[in-house]
Amino acid sequence: MSQRERSEEDSLGTRALPAEARYGIHTARALENFPLAGHAVHPALARAFGEVKLACAQTNRSLGEWSGDEAKADAIEQACRELSEGELAGEIVVDALQGGAGTSTNMNVNEVLANRALEILGLSHGEYARVSPLDDINLHQSTNDTYPTALRLAAIRLLHELEKQVVALQESFQRAERRFAHVVKVGRTEYQDAVLTTLGREMSAYAEAVNRDRWRIYKCEERLRVVNLGGTAIGTGLGAPREFIFRAVEQLRGLTGIGFARAENLVEATQNTDVFAEVSGILRAHAVSLIKICTDLRLLSSGPDAGFGEIRLPARQAGSSIMPGKVNPVIPEAATQAAMLAMGNDSVIAAACAAGSLELNAFLPLIADCLLENLDLLARADDLLARFCVDRIEADEERCRAHVENSTAAATALVHALGYERAGEAARLAREQGKTLRLVVTENGWMTAAEFDEAISPEAVCRLGSPGRKDAPAGKV
Numbered sequence: 001m002s003q004r005e006r007s008e009e010d011s012l013g014t015r016a017l018p019a020e021a022r023y024g025i026h027t028a029r030a031l032e033n034f035p036l037a038g039h040a041v042h043p044a045l046a047r048a049f050g051e052v053k054l055a056c057a058q059t060n061r062s063l064g065e066w067s068g069d070e071a072k073a074d075a076i077e078q079a080c081r082e083l084s085e086g087e088l089a090g091e092i093v094v095d096a097l098q099g100g101a102g103t104s105t106n107m108n109v110n111e112v113l114a115n116r117a118l119e120i121l122g123l124s125h126g127e128y129a130r131v132s133p134l135d136d137i138n139l140h141q142s143t144n145d146t147y148p149t150a151l152r153l154a155a156i157r158l159l160h161e162l163e164k165q166v167v168a169l170q171e172s173f174q175r176a177e178r179r180f181a182h183v184v185k186v187g188r189t190e191y192q193d194a195v196l197t198t199l200g201r202e203m204s205a206y207a208e209a210v211n212r213d214r215w216r217i218y219k220c221e222e223r224l225r226v227v228n229l230g231g232t233a234i235g236t237g238l239g240a241p242r243e244f245i246f247r248a249v250e251q252l253r254g255l256t257g258i259g260f261a262r263a264e265n266l267v268e269a270t271q272n273t274d275v276f277a278e279v280s281g282i283l284r285a286h287a288v289s290l291i292k293i294c295t296d297l298r299l300l301s302s303g304p305d306a307g308f309g310e311i312r313l314p315a316r317q318a319g320s321s322i323m324p325g326k327v328n329p330v331i332p333e334a335a336t337q338a339a340m341l342a343m344g345n346d347s348v349i350a351a352a353c354a355a356g357s358l359e360l361n362a363f364l365p366l367i368a369d370c371l372l373e374n375l376d377l378l379a380r381a382d383d384l385l386a387r388f389c390v391d392r393i394e395a396d397e398e399r400c401r402a403h404v405e406n407s408t409a410a411a412t413a414l415v416h417a418l419g420y421e422r423a424g425e426a427a428r429l430a431r432e433q434g435k436t437l438r439l440v441v442t443e444n445g446w447m448t449a450a451e452f453d454e455a456i457s458p459e460a461v462c463r464l465g466s467p468g469r470k471d472a473p474a475g476k477v
Contacts, residue, residue, distance in 0.1 A: 024111035030104035050083025102147035158375035165382035173207035235267030287339035294332035
């Protein structure tokens with residue numbers, strides 16, 4: 001064996017490893033066994049593992065483990081902190097998809113932390129008699145309680161980031177609502193002209209939909225705070241002292257500032273993963289909202305000459321290699337694709353959660369990969385949609401005004417003054433004579449220009465309900 005290699009042994013035999021590698025034999029086998037996703041576990045999961053391992057190490061230390069060997073305890077805790085702060089996250093190299101319910105990830109973490117602790121102590125990698133990945137770093141733990149706990153922590157942290165971006169998108173639409181409050185336009189149902197509204201009101205509806213998603217996402221943390229840490233293999237706590245089981249979650253709560261609670265039934269919490277399906281479903285609802293909103297923005301900006309053309313989206317890049325001057329709605333398109341992928345991942349998560357059996361779900365790595373990806377995807381989609389699109393939307397007020405004056409939708413705004421029959425006649429004459437509705441009603445003396453303008457004003461079209469007709473009998477409005 002060369003000086004640039006070291007040898008490690010497990011129950012299957014021995015392996016040569018690069019001497020400088022912080023990972024060990026279990027990680028090396030996983031790298032060979034699982035060339036699937038083509039990317040490592042999510043960095044947020046790696047960092048969360050560092051915090052979980054630190055909570056366990058501090059709990060073990062408080063129970064007298066490593067008593068008289070403070071240097072070892074200090075080195076282990078320092079290594080855990082470095083991982084939790086992201087310094088060692090790049091060392092967690094196993095593929096995101098793996099057999100074994102996440103054992104390869106847990107062992108990658110254990111080996112990196114052990115070898116980093118050995119470095120701190122001035123020793124060489126692999127001197128596990130001094131700091132062991134299993135007997136020290138994994139002491140009183142199992143993959144089956146540390147992995148789901150780390151996943152919950154990682155998801156909560158990413159949920160906080162997603163919530164920030166959802167709030168920013170909501171506020172972006174609220175600013176658009178104020179900018180366009182005066183712009184009267186045609187409202188449409190089933191792609192057909194319906195009644196008048198304002199562009200501001202349309203934007204307010206998007207803001208409210210996003211606000212509803214915000215509160216759904218905020219409540220997700222409650223679902224994720226109950227953990228099975230201390231349950232070890234199947235929730236019975238085998239191999240862990242009672243004091244460790246009672247203290248470990250409290251230690252994690254203190255470290256993270258997140259209100260984690262130990263599950264009342266650790267066996268149930270180790271068996272079932274439905275909470276991840278529930279949270280994923282809430283993220284799916286946000287994806288649904290994004291797709292609907294983005295579709296509307298693309299429709300409202302369509303044309304711009306031969307479509308609706310009521311709003312102008314910011315030009316971000318040339319739209320065609322063959323059509324000069326064409327600019328596409330690339331930001332809503334990109335956000336839509338992110339939301340579609342999130343919806344697909346949600347279906348995968350549901351299938352993986354349902355596929356658990358007996359005391360464990362073996363497909364946690366797939367659940368983790370899809371859930372954490374969705375949290376990232378949706379946060380990025382919200383951010384780019386707010387900054388690169390909604391904040392810079394412009395209204396084509398002349399186009400909106402022309403649509404109003406030439407659309408039969410405006411006839412509905414006249415019903416309170418003219419009655420249904422006459423308003424319908426005005427719409428028919430406008431179509432037949434190729435005139436605006438405004439011109440028809442004023443030429444026939446049914447309304448003055450001022451009365452028509454008032455009927456289609458922002459105040460009138462945004463009024464809750466319609467005023468009664470002036471000639472209507474009492475009680476027959």
